[in-house]
Amino acid sequence: MSQADVKGRGAVSDVRLPPRGRDQPPQPASRRTTFYGTLFRNELHTTFRRWRTLALLAVLAAVPILVGIAVKIETGDGSSTTGGGGGPAFISQITNNGLFLVFTALAATLPFFLPMSIGVIAGDAIAGEANAGTLRYLLVAPAGRTRLLLTKYATVMTFCLVATLVVAVSALTVGAVLFPLGDLTTISGTQITFAEGLGRALLIALVVAASLTGVAALGLFVSTLTNSGIAAMATTVGLLITVQILDQIPQLHALQPYFFSHYWLSFADLMREPVYWDDLVKNLGLQALYAAVFGSAAWARFLAKDITT
Template structure:
């Protein structure tokens, strides 16, 4: 079924679906999560915690404290730490890579397929289309972080003993509360990726070549992290969208602090607002020929 045909089906029932906005959003999510590429990326993300767990399980010696990713030395003692370690491993590269692919494809992908003109002819409008495309990217962010956390928890339960978790503050919590904290960390990382998604949407309005938009978004994610590690640019660090990506350690202390969560959410909201406004300014004046 072609992309145009796939999108026409929801639009045909727009009256029953609550209007063109909901119909367009339903179509976007349906197309996004039926793509082989989307599922391939999600399965690749799910494989990361499994590989970590298997590697630790097959290792003949324990991981020394302080070696490798955060929490890796605790995996063999408590399987719940597989999810924590996998999220730490995926944040710098794997999650930005997959989100960059999805966000960079939002507008440029439609233009490349020749469906962008049709979408704008439908009673949706450019602002609504941008909002729907961004919502689709956010939905992928949620799915990506949740699948890493879920896969890590499952691998940890299967391969290692599970019990009370000792937090970074030295306090101990039960398995149920540890699962809740894992979900909170996944939510924190999802929020962290909102700014990158907005950047990808903005970049996508500048080109009709989705691969270029994807590559530019991923490169910007890497550049931001490199700049964040240069002490000579301390003044710039608080303004970089990746600055708080690994700041979820406060969620693993007792009492739990929400300061880093709030600062991260405020920073990402700023990027969403600025990049969203720039994307609208560019897209509203864009001549769509395909």
């Protein structure tokens, strides 16, 4: 269809109109909350009851278990491990303190497993409904295009948080079972109490979840481009891998600060004393930029889209 002459249609109808006709019966005071809340609750319920969602969460929960067991076996003979890979060198600390398994597991899942699962959920958000034909019934209900898109984004963001917390809680549990817990040493060498360490772990989980907002917005945008849920998921995950590879090519260093994954591992700076904020702030700013750019693109695209499935 011609994009140019349909542009702005939904923009007018979905944004400017009051949420209900003036001739509706009086509603309870929480009208605005209900307007978004009802659909959001139902969306959460629908998403988290899908077998696929639960399978993704199960895979994420399994990663810390595997890492924990591997470290336990590796160090069973008394030798110490060294931090491998590109992640922060938390892994060598796990045997001293199980809490480090949380940081290790998040560092291990953030480059791929976490964003991949976000890509699946976000890519499927609109395209999956279009593919099943349920999108047309949601829209004639009428869900409202802006309302539906915001609900979908909020649900994907919730999934980001839940997925990160699943990794963190699984890691904490495995860490507590296999390794000792106690006061811990920061990257800077200072000692903090176990309680403060737990606080840092929670903060890190929140930062990791926030690091995924860019991928979530990108996936949602891709999802508005196609009527095939599988194609949208594959494209999003493909983009994710491509960006990760490009981020490793030294010749592209001028572009790399704009890749959504570039500052992901900056969450390790929360384990410094004092906390080194520069890259953390850059990361969150970059995620906000991606969310704004691709969120707007998804909105413009979805409002102008002819629903033919």
